[in-house]
Amino acid sequence: MAKKLAKAVDDYLVWMIDVGYASGTIENYENALNHFQKFITHRKIEWSDIFTHNTLTAFQIYSGLSHASMAVKGVSSYLYDRKIISSPIKKPLERLPEIYEDYLHYYEKTRQVHRSSLIQTRNVLSALNDYLAKQDIDLSAIKIEQIDSFLSEFNARFMPATCHHNRSFLRGFLRYLYFHRKILKRNLAALIVGAPMFAQAQPPKFLRSHEVKALFAGLSTGSCKELRTSAMVHLGYTLGLRPKEICLIRLNDISFAKREISLFDRKSANPIKLPLPEITIKAIAAYIVGCRPESNHRALFLTFNAPAKPVNAVTVSHDITVAIQKINPLSSAYWLRHTYAQNLLESGASIFEVKQMMGHDNVQSTKRYIHIHTKLMLKELFDETL
Template sequence: MNHKDSKRLSQAVEHYLLQRIEQGYPDTHIDTQHKILHDFRLFIEQQPREWDEIFTLEILKEFMQQGNGNERRRAVRGLAKFLYREQQIPQPIPRKSRPRLPELFEDYLHYCATSRYDTEKTVQHIRRILEAFDHYLKHHNLTLSAITIEHVDTFEQEYNAAYALQSQKFNRSCFKFFLKYLYHVRRVLKRDFAALLKVPRIFQRTKPPCFLRIDETQQLFDNRTPGTPSELRAYAMVHIAYTMGLRPQEISRLTLDDIQFSKAEMSVRYRKAGLPVTMPIPQKTLKAIAAYLVGGRPENDCRELFLQCCRPYRPVSSQTVCYAIKTCIQKAGLPEKATAYWLRHTHAQQLLEAGVSLFEIKEMLGHDDIDATNRYLHIDIKLMRRVILGELV
């Protein structure tokens, strides 16, 4: 390994560990990762390999044989995944040797891993679905441009036959996004089959939606005086999640160009359902964002709104947003099990109690299925008593 690649690997390890620190991993985890990746760097320096040949299954297996295999595997895979998301290596370390899919299928998997910010586990799940779909096409001697909704239905039913109901729903959702990609992005389908492929309704609910009550919301925001850059950043994230109902992923992908201070508006371009929207920004949220920009955001050429608080000042991930919001919730003395999504649920609940229609709530939350919106909402007891019993409450 040449000196240039060795230095590049050292910097990559440093940036990766800084991101883990930013995401709130404990010191014991960071120390373990640092030791393993230091050993990995020394191991690689003895290899006659180029940069693109470092993160392979063969190299990983050789490194794991030197001891503590499971810890070594997790550390090196984590670093490889980080570099893949940073587009410094062509692909993460494969979990096992898998046949390469047609180029269009591989393009979609790359799109999922980089543009949609799916987890590696989800990308591998999508790959299995696409492998089965590719096999179905070859078995029936079909091309993508020739398939019909009947072919789509037949494949979906055959693939899902062995899965439980909840897994079937997830499989259909993954397949629907692929069909949307084929129609809207690659233009290889004649029709938008995704709109015709219905995800079945599952009426059972194992747990009620979790949201903050009025007194808990006041407790979250009362006596909050953020001072450090990380506190200013977290405070702005909390306001956006609570007053606008954005997902952590959507918050992490906001840019400076998405915010118009003169109009008090925010453009949310990357939504889970692919439906961009421009939303008004409440005054308190606008002030929280401005406070972060003035006193918390490091000077940087990146256009993303939220950046890491320590060098190299890269854009934050959705995991960082989740951790920052959860930390604020815990510091306020609220339930430890509360997550960033509780604020999104709270936003939806408040819209319901304000008399906003279910369809309007669906549009504001960015859902493509009104059943998904239903799962966010708790029964409005006061509204029910007012309508059914005619009580003034």
């Protein structure tokens, strides 16, 4: 067992060198893993029990090394990817009552959910379950006053932005109980409104024509990151894609011969094929040929730090926002999506066509853009103040 673990650690460290990890990181990991091997040998832990959460927790207490967790988890992921062990180290999740687990499964399957959002949602639902048990409240008979009391207690320790997310996670669960499971007699989700929600009552913001021209004129392609950002901006503007949709694009989704892209992972869970404008094809090709790192990953956009891996939605949103804030300091990545919607409306597309192209769940979301378009026309035709 000791020899098998030693070989696994050596192979992992060689792999870290090959993919370009920083020498300081490799040195720290090697030190931690040497301590880990001694710990396993001393405790006489069997191979099947080495890469488990309980063993990792015991080792952290034993060693007192702050970076030990990352090193051991790194080895476990490396071995799992090569099918040497059956599962990487994962913190065991507390199983909730069936209705909560059913919703989490539904949420994961029907929405574009990042793992962190799924964990946060589970935390909110776990706290709700504990609160209802403590107050002896049946979930099917819950009232808005009790939900408000729970949120006041639960959100007390969080910053406003986190409170906003917690309310959003809870609204999703309540909608599920009302529309899909018919457990609640009333849609309580619509009644959960906090102060940050008032900002969403305003219409989406978008770029004016002169700002669009300035944006594309100012896009630089002098570095790999700038080439990647340029491709992201083109996808956001010409196709109206969300940052999450952009980060999920795979190489196989793009047909350069047919000049089209297939989008399978949409928020509305409705796949669609869209034509790729020539300017966007050129931006994507420039990034792939010039700077995309070599990798087994099939994601279009990868990180540049070794080991290369798919970028996440936060990175896409940040890079696009940085680019367009050079033109409008108040803008964000979603302004490109909103601008795309305006272009559709101005071209004469119906609200249902816009809904399909935007990947909206319902027409109500799309109707928000009608308000902006009307005001835009007043500005353009009659020079009235927006």
